[in-house]
Amino acid sequence: MQIHDVLTHIDSNLDPARERWFEFLRIPSISAQPAHGADCVRTAEWVRDQLRSIGFEASLQPTAGHPVVLGHHPGPGPDAPHVLFYGHYDVQPADPLALWDADPFDPKLTDGPYGPRVVARGAVDDKGQVMTWLEAMRAWHTTTGTLPVRVTVLVEGEEEVGSPNLEPFLLAQKAALRADVAVISDTGMWNIDTPALTTRLRGMVYAQINLRAADKDLHSGMFGGSALNPINALTRILGELHDAEGRIQLPGFYDGIPVISNSLAAEWDGLGFDEAAFLGGVGLKTPVGEKAYPALQRLWGRPTADINGIWGGYQGAGSKTVIASEAGAKVSFRLVPGQDPARVVDGLRAFVEARKPADAQVEIEVFSTAPGVEIPDESRYVQLARTALAEEYGRPAVLIGCGGSIPVVESMHRLLGLDSLLMGFGLEDDQVHSPNEKFEFRCFHQGIRSHARLLGALGGPRDLG
């Protein structure tokens, strides 16, 4: 059986795989820092060369920012299924350096409760996860001379700065990116023994509200009791975002949200999520949000409203008896599949308008809108991936949600018509974006094996091991 040979090859070649991973980690491809521009190009070239070494036609594609690595592998032939792998080669800045136990760009194997782990910036996000599928492809290519499917690879270098040039690239390269499904490894497992597929991502409406009153700051002694105070007004409006039950008060906000299916609800219930421990980890005890829903539904399956910032008037030490001329706030809504972001924006405008006092000039600036994303449980690709993971881990893969968004998933859906399989191997304590970022070696190893199985499964029944 091919898959058996492939897995054996993976297990026998972990040392060179790790050495390649370390090479990748040693290049400080910090996309946010202009001083690392050349490092980003070097890293892109390194990825391109990896792809070329396993039968890809690969090149660097210029963008207005850091280049995209684009690669094509013909697989077994033009009729084979076609899979697009997305990843990113850039990493977050490493500061504060003083909080790292070692050089963030000199990866080391250290011991942890699950055996060896690799500590470095990008260990898991996303270099380590990219390596899981690159090494799986290498094993297939080495063992069989080809891949079980046609593969397109897109590895960008600006994910950590918000992918400003990705959508134009997707649009420009639409033809070159044609595929049946996308695979992304930038998410996590449920725990080190329990693999997971992320099938729900929340979307977002992010807006800024500016409320202006008098044309200058006023003395509260002279004007207090007559002049509108914009901070009083803004808190009065925003204080009504939720009702006593935690429901969001924007008109039409919940329109279109389907009930979570019984099977998914049961699956989430079965995860035994410990919300007390989750909150306890950040010094809290008592959940907020919609009282009618269990924790994981509130985090993955229900929308939220959070004021992310607020300002106005005097913020210095001591007292100043000012009535400010303006106040502002940033407000964001996490959306779930079924909600129309445009309708949420309309609801926000109507909500504010209905509560706006006379004399208040209100401006609402919308920074971003993105719908929630759901990969249907019954999708053939989800089923194939679940099976591949179950075979690797000896237990079912769980379908989980993600409270945040992964914008590329929504972009590829909207611009390329592609659903994404989110199969990742990170753990909650991986310190993503923080000092001492790490990736468990066991997760790396089983991640490669899982991708090898998935490639085989995607290629057709003959390849299931």
Added chain:
Amino acid sequence: MQIHDVLTHIDSNLDPARERWFEFLRIPSISAQPAHGADCVRTAEWVRDQLRSIGFEASLQPTAGHPVVLGHHPGPGPDAPHVLFYGHYDVQPADPLALWDADPFDPKLTDGPYGPRVVARGAVDDKGQVMTWLEAMRAWHTTTGTLPVRVTVLVEGEEEVGSPNLEPFLLAQKAALRADVAVISDTGMWNIDTPALTTRLRGMVYAQINLRAADKDLHSGMFGGSALNPINALTRILGELHDAEGRIQLPGFYDGIPVISNSLAAEWDGLGFDEAAFLGGVGLKTPVGEKAYPALQRLWGRPTADINGIWGGYQGAGSKTVIASEAGAKVSFRLVPGQDPARVVDGLRAFVEARKPADAQVEIEVFSTAPGVEIPDESRYVQLARTALAEEYGRPAVLIGCGGSIPVVESMHRLLGLDSLLMGFGLEDDQVHSPNEKFEFRCFHQGIRSHARLLGALGGPRDLG
């Protein structure tokens, strides 16, 4: 008649009076700026010398900051009424200098709609107003060889920085400051033709509220829908400060407030205050505050609640999906006579406590408390001053309120048992604390004459002109 001679002397000696006033204005006694420390001492010495030149025993009294000028005049004898005059010789900084039409410390007579005016920093606040009573005393002293009453003068040099050393000084010099009544000229007229006595000052409770939730900033995707958002919580609490009718919701907040007397309410109504013009001057149209009360009662006779500052989370450009760990606000309450500031503080704590969500750690820091002050209309001193002003202006002096507080009034009441007569000659457009501060020469002249009349009236019926 003595008063006739005194007034004639005043009218005949306006040029030297103006020259003395200009000398006073030329010394840049900016109390907030350490570089002007020596100027403050020079100014204090100048005031001391003025007092000595008209029969006062006067000296500089050291404080932890700028010195106080203290003077005593024996008047006609030890049984005469005893009046304490309070003023301040320090001024606000003059910046931004670019907005002045001329050097703020080189006073000039310029033409205005009411005739000549003097433009300079301190022209009205408070050097010009101090000169009105100093020149009145000079006229009495020159004409009669003494003053109609015993006079103690206290001119401090730190009013513009909050008088940090005044209360210790009042306590330490309690014996030297014994008097029957205090007179202060640091307030305004109703308009240039209508003199006013300010008989009500609002008090203040000023506090800062800090609300903490998680022990670090959280990602709104990961935690939104479970973790308490301190900005959501703070706006929810502060948004309930007022009800729909504009009434403040602190428990017990309105306890002890007497109804404004019919006569005072009628007097205020009779002023024909144009709230639309008042608000229009700062770009507003629609009054806020307690809907049940007319404008001047809201501004002078009713308490208020204003959020003077608020902050939390991300305030920069664009978006950041953070749930902040804390948020804060500065809140102040303008109080009216009858309200107990301690009870208002208790009410604030109870109000916040009752609305505080689980997981919120709330700290309330109280920066200042001061009760509202009222000088009873029927007070003998108010009646004497009304008469003096009526004789000078040929029309009744009105009793007005002040939405702000003049802390020294409350301090002298509490520490020395002294009521204050607030008889001032400023106009609303005097640009106090702003560029091109000015004092109408006519207000200066009639201010001197009014103080001369008041001194005579305080000295006894024989001196009423």
